[in-house]
Amino acid sequence: MVRARFRRQGRRDTAHELAVRRRLHARGVRYRVDVRPCPQTRARGDLVWKGRRLVVFLDGCFWHGCPSCGHLPRANRAWWAAKLAANTARDRRADAVLTTLGWRVLRFWEHEDPEDVAEAICAALGR
Numbered sequence: 001m002v003r004a005r006f007r008r009q010g011r012r013d014t015a016h017e018l019a020v021r022r023r024l025h026a027r028g029v030r031y032r033v034d035v036r037p038c039p040q041t042r043a044r045g046d047l048v049w050k051g052r053r054l055v056v057f058l059d060g061c062f063w064h065g066c067p068s069c070g071h072l073p074r075a076n077r078a079w080w081a082a083k084l085a086a087n088t089a090r091d092r093r094a095d096a097v098l099t100t101l102g103w104r105v106l107r108f109w110e111h112e113d114p115e116d117v118a119e120a121i122c123a124a125l126g127r
Contacts, residue, residue: 016110017046017058023118029127038101043094049125055098056106056121063087066109 012034024031024047035048037055045055061069065084072080095105106124108117 011044012046014058014060014110016060016114019114020058020108020117020121021047023114024121027118027122027127029118029122029125037098037103040101041094041097043090043098047121052125053103054106054124055103056108057091058108058110058117059091060110064091064109066111068109069111 021031021033032045032048032050034044034046035050036042036044037048037050037053043055043057046058047056048054059066062071063084064070065088070084072084091107095107098105104124106121108120
């Protein structure tokens with residue numbers, strides 16, 4: 001049952017991701033979506049510019065353990081704590097691998113304003 005629920009969980013095209021992409025597209029910024037930036041990591045960037053070696057992750061507050069609004073479910077608390085801690089550790093490993101290979105990594109939370117996120121991405125792209 002849990003496995004089936006996890007499989008149904010969307011991996012891309014979240015509401016926040018679509019809002020950020022709309023704002024970038026309106027500014028004339030083009031990007032690749034849901035792409036592995038390099039073979040050394042399994043991480044898939046939400047927005048990727050391979051030529052500029054920039055990868056953006058738009059992290060969900062629950063799944064990636066947001067310190068300000070993430071929470072643990074009441075049921076099966078120990079399992080969820082371990083699961084979310086493992087997700088956060090995997091994110092840090094991916095950041096380290098990508099940074100070591102010369103990539104710039106930007107991470108944003110889903111609660112952040114899409115306009116501010118798009119502005120930060122444009123600044124990183126030098127636009």
